[in-house]
Amino acid sequence: MKIIHTADIHLCMDMRHSCLSPKAAEEHRKQILRTFSSLIGEVKETGADILIIAGDLFETRCARSSDIKRAADFFREIPDTRVLISCGNHDPLSRTSLYEGIDFPDNVTIFPPEMAAIEFEDLGVCVYGFSWDRERYDSIPFEIPEPDPAKTNILVLHCDVTSRSSYMPVNVKMLAGIGFDYVALGHIHRTGAVRENICYPGSLEPLDFSEEGEHGYIFVDDESGKLVPRFVSFASTRFVTAKLDVSGITDYNTLRDRAREALDAGPDDYARLVITGVCDRSLDMSYLKDELEGNFRYLLVEDESTADYDLIRLYRDNSDNIIGRFILALMNDAATDEKARLALYCGLDALLQSGGENR
Ligand SMILES: [Mn+2]
Incomplete structure (x- = not known):
């Protein structure tokens, strides 16, 4: 039977x-x-x-x-x-x-x-x-x-x-x-x-x-x-998620190649790329989706990275307000401690979003 x-x-x-x-x-x-x-x-x-x-x-x-x-x-x-x-x-x-x-x-x-x-x-x-x-x-x-x-x-x-x-x-x-x-x-x-x-x-x-x-x-x-x-x-499709830490990546070609390596998926698969870490301000993630999506049934790019701020300029422009004081409090530790660096960038994300300052 x-x-x-x-x-x-x-x-x-x-x-x-x-x-x-x-x-x-x-x-x-x-x-x-x-x-x-x-x-x-x-x-x-x-x-x-x-x-x-x-x-x-x-x-x-x-x-x-x-x-x-x-x-x-x-x-x-x-x-x-x-x-x-x-x-x-x-x-x-x-x-x-x-x-x-x-x-x-x-x-x-x-x-x-x-x-x-x-x-x-x-x-x-x-x-x-x-x-x-x-x-x-x-x-x-x-x-x-x-x-x-x-x-x-x-x-x-x-x-x-x-x-x-x-x-x-x-x-x-x-x-x-x-x-x-x-x-x-x-x-x-x-x-x-x-x-x-x-x-x-x-x-x-x-x-x-x-x-x-x-x-x-x-x-x-x-x-x-x-x-x-x-x-x-028996399924014809797979859902595949990959995480990519983009800290330290400064050029687009390296970013694209690392993303390709991270995504262990093929043309029948639904792929999701989650971007983490501290992202160089000059890199635009939307290019990634445009360039890579043809390799999969569907590509979802989720950007959870923190922007890499120009701290000196940001401090100069905000030395008289809470953003400047926040940078001053964490900047030294952030140079050597990864947690302090992330705390500084996440805090700036929140402060700048509410304060309307540009990245
Ligand atoms: Mn069910």
Whole structure:
């Protein structure tokens, strides 16, 4: 028996928290749909008996019923695979849910908002699952079922595995002790096995710069009667962040070359470059974006650097006010102490912003 376990696809998400431009966000939204379509191809190719979607298939606030219909049509392409959907906090099965009123094919089961068991006698498998019908659960709203040792038992849960959470906190130790052959989790967007047979696949495609690293799904295979999960990298994009300390860099070519070196990303990736340190006043960071953005799917440059001030001139122009006194107090220490230097520059940033003095 082969199972493909995915979760947190967030189809239709508008990416408004992603820091991408509206155009890049729209492109990523389409990419997520393309990747989901490829996953359906993967189901066909591997001949998976079961496709488990452990919550957040959709971003309900952005989806239209035609989008849900599109997903239902995808499932029509894999009639021999049992598709089991557990709704999560982003696509809860409420009365007004878009899942209602869409005609899903016979191979699809959407778990109800109570713990339910779906048995496939031909496979000797019983799959337990639950759909959220609201956006928060401070505790588990059901008893975890007792599995029948004569069968292969799988549990599907969209939940958190920390002790305190508003997203259905579940005690992993307790869960591991119950004896399920496999527990298919959803909700955490980074892939990881919390126990050998209790896994989060993570989001199928990463959704923003907080979702670095590899993304994909979990392929579960039956090896001599034991279910063995294996992560399969499947996403077409990566979100990559690099930090670049520009202290001491005085010419633009060096800045550009260091930025290139720092960004370990390619044309399919979303790249973010965070500029730190003390920046030479003559360097304009906007050139960096213009010159490098063609190397990536999208480039975000965040300038967190502090400007390198002309202290002598600034002191001369402000010797009779607080800016001059501030420079005088820190200037000697700043010559030898990096912390004092940063304190001086950050303080000047704040003072000059409020006082209207030029850099
Ligand atoms: Mn999610």
